Amino acid sequence: MKSIYKIFLFILVLLTSIKQQAQHHSKMTVALNTENKTLLIKQEITFFNESNDTLKSIVLNDWNNAYSNKNTPLAKRFSDEFYRGFHLAKEEERGSTSNLIITTTNQQFLSWNKTEENPDYVVLQLQEPLLPHQKITFHLSYLSKIPSDKFTKYGYNNNGILHLKNWYLTPARYENHAFVTNSNNNLDDIANALSDFEIELTTPAALEVTSDLNVSKAIVDKDLKNYTFSGRNRTDFSMILEPKSSFESYKNASVEVLTDLKNNKLDGIQKAIVIDLIVTYVNNLIGKYPNDKILVTQTNYDRNPFYGLNQLPSFLSPFPDEFIFEIKFLKTYLNEYLKTSLHLDPRKDNWIYDGIQVYTMMKYMDEHHPNTKMMGSASNIRLLKSFNLTNIDFNGQYSYFYMLMARKNLDQPVSSPKNTLIKFNEQIASKYRAGLSIRFLDDYFQNNTVPNSIKQFYVLNKAQQVARCDFEHVLKSNTTKDISWFFNTIIDSRDIIDFKFSTVVKTKDSITFSVKNRTGAPIPIPIYGTKKGEIVFKQWLDIEECDSTFTIARNSIDKIILNLKNEVPEYNLRNNWKKIEGFFPNNRPLKFVFMKDLEDPYYNQVLYVPSIYYNLYDGVTPGIRLHNKTILEKPFIFDVNPSYSTKSKNLSGSAVFVVNQNFRNSTLYNARYSISGSYFHYAEDAAYLRLNPSLQLRIREPNFRDNRKQLFSFRQVIVNKEKSALVIDNSPENYSVFDARYINTKTEVTNHFNIMTDLQISGKFGKITGEIEYRKLFENNRQINLRFYAGTFLYNKTQSDFFSFALDRPTDYLFDYNYFGRSESTGLFSQQYIVAEGGFKSKIATPFANRWITSLNASYSIWNWIEAYGDIGLIKNADTKGRFVYDSGIRLNLVTDYFELYFPIYSNNGWEIAQDNYNEKIRFIVTFSPKTLINLFNRKWF
DSSP states (O other): OHHHHHHHHHHHHHHHHHOOOOOEEEEEEEEEETTTTEEEEEEEEEEEOOSSSOEEEEEEEOGGGGGSSTTSHHHHHHHHTTOOTTTTSOGGGSOEEEEEEEEETTSOBOOEEOOSSOTTEEEEEEEEEEOTTOEEEEEEEEEEEOOBTTTTSOEEOTTSOEEEOSOSOEEBOEETTEEOOOOOOSSSOOOBOOEEEEEEEEEETTOEEEESSEEOOOEEETTEEEEEEEEEEESOOOEEEESSOOOEEEEOSSOEEEEOOOOTTSOHHHHHHHHHHHHHHHHHHTOOOSSSEEEEOHHHHHHSOOTTTTSSOGGGOSSOHHHHHHHHHHHHHHHHHHHHHOOSOTTTTHHHHHHHHHHHHHHHHHHHOTTOBTTGGGGGOGGGTTOHHHHSBGGGHHHHHHHHHHHTTOOOOTTSOGGGSOHHIIIIIHHHHHHHHHHHHHHHHTSSHHHHHHHHHHHHHHHSOOOHHHHHHHHHHTOSSOOHHIIIIIITOOOOOOEEEEEEEEOSSEEEEEEEESSOOOOOEEEEEEETTEEEEEEEEOGGGTTSEEEEEOTTOOEEEESTTOOSOOSOOTTSEEESSSSSTTOOOEEEEESOOOOOTTSEEEEEEEEEEEETTTEEEEEEEEEOOOSSOOSEEEEEEEEEETTTTEEEEEEEEEEEEEOTTSSEEEEEEEEEEEEEEEETTEEEEEEEEEEEEEEEOSSTTOOEEEEEEEEEEEEEEOOOSSOOOOOOSEEEEEEEEEEEEEEOSSEEEEEEEEEEEOSSEEEEEEEEEEEEEOTTSOEEEEEEEEEEEEEEOOSSSTTSEESSOOOOTTOOSOOSSTTOSSSGGGGBOOOOTTOOSSOOSSOEESSEEEEEEEEEEEETTEEEEEEEEEEEOTTSOOEEEEEEEEEEEEETTTEEEEEEEEETTEEGGGSSSGGGTOEEEEOOOHHHHHHHHHTTTO
């Protein structure tokens, strides 16, 4: 079978050298208007029906029109990922395709249509059905408006540079009896059919054009310059127009590389050596690049950087300049090489592009930089040698980035269509998992089956339109082993992999052991024997062998380890080894690490970091935080933070112990069991102790990209308060409240909706509340914020307002809010505002309600971050009539929920702005919590 398949591939190579596959032809005449950022296009498309189907319509991709308004799939993608720039952009900064006219060769108009839901492709209706293997020629005329590059890095910028991408209409890919209709989601995965291109481009004479198409000599005619470009068998191409070209040309025997990758510290010779090395390496591993030229641009690198290298400023980089250029070029070159030469559906089969790219990068590092560490030269610093982060090999980082999402229970199947992946998976985790998976298969075969298969698949791709099934067939045809598990489990599922030793029996001469597959995922696993860290034994255990018993010669082995080099993308490595010597087989010593580190499976890590806290009564409170939170999530977490209150001169602090349980195949994806405690002062002369056992159930939508999150929370809050002589609130010293809460939130840039219900039960009272929040960013860039709150007591036997509803400043008897001065009624700290209960900003007389409360808080943007706000409400106390309350003013919404200022103007108190001591009426929101602020920037990734 294998020999027959190789003969077939050889014939295909001969055929491709004699005759190219029939395909579409596109001839364009294009005139650039630099002032309006438009391209006037006259185009002739000859469409070949290469299928065996009769076509009644043709789909043309028009991705430039995705920038035309705020309701396109691209605009919604930006909103989902919390990017405001597109929604707030000026009309002239957006792109579009307009004045489209399509005619036949005899000047008859052809009807076409776009939909509001999918304005980025055109469905062209044919006058007569197009039979199999027949062709039709039609003419197009349209105006292509180029967008600003601030949205996607493609388009024009203020320096007179235009990076043109997907600016023209071209036939969509046809397979499985239908056109592939992918909308533009800013994923670089346009599914164009193969075409030959001829382009005549007219630009101002001052501009220089760089392209990966072949170009004849430019002709200058007065103030204009005329270029002629051509390209064969292309699905896409790029053009960069600049006042002065920033590209350098490097040629070797196989291809001309044009690049503007930034690295001013390397000279041309150093770059040429690196480029030739990489081009030659990729040609030998995969195959010769099919075109004469390839563009490796800084723009493409910036869109898909090597995460890690791009996080540090250059003066802090632990890698040499030449190495940084080498990795940046390798990653960007491979991306362009594969996307241009492999003719897959880049959305549906994107994992193959990613897998081959990352696999090639890992093999390159193994061969050319085998001793390089993940943290570069930082691993040589003596002070950092205790960190596992500095001891990980460079290629080891790929599995940690994947595991970051797996431990969060947010990983997705490798074969998921690209547009269904959450951003971190699309950009990093799934990409790395795909490369790790192909490397895993390569290690399992222990020969050149995978590299040879990639080469054969690359050759097959030259002869026909390929898909995932072809790649799978090539791999399976090159081995006698059954590798169905690879596609069924590794590629198509999100099943986690976890092996452990079940029994280990040792004698003087032998070791007998058995391996348990904890999750049941049918995957082979390698086992190693080591002596003083050196490998003396390795064997792959096939699927059917994993629950068997093995005996091996001892050979002075001091450890047996499963998956030592992490060939298998395994969920938990902490149960993968057994010490042969010593009484305790897995005695992990304690390891204290400063700040943060990666998980080290051979130690029990305790991380320590200085902490500082402040409130008015404890003053500045320094402490030491001891925890086990490594970068990867763990099933058990402890976080203990003892501290010293400089003002009260005593110990204080907090602690929390958490057990996380993930559910892999359920909308209920996480249960969190915890108990926490804290001890601080709530007044100058009195402290409180809070204990809080709780259970949280987290729910998500089956579509991971859906921003809707749901939470059920159940807790018992136990409070023990010291009596204060300074704060008279008639509150009990000891109390306990059961709290059950449900939260349903869906948020993005243009819309935010949150609903919360809460039930509290205690011996003295019971209450139920509900809250609805809504935020809308309109197309005119005005924003409205609405919040409705209602609550009522089920019963109330209390004698004070300590547990009552509050209009403007809740008493916070559950100690949930981060008040700087929770018992203050005057002064700056009393002006701290927390959005809770009534949500009023003005301090109204009779601010409490011991029966029921309703309130509506609203604000509307006036200009930029300046908003007008207003609050209205009804409150009811025992033995009194319900009272109507209101206030209004100006809100400076600098960073929503994190830094805001409120200036009251008019309320039940009258014209507050004209009253004395107005500065004491101003309210503020300030958040200093690093975790809270980090979440603000991380939300687009997860």
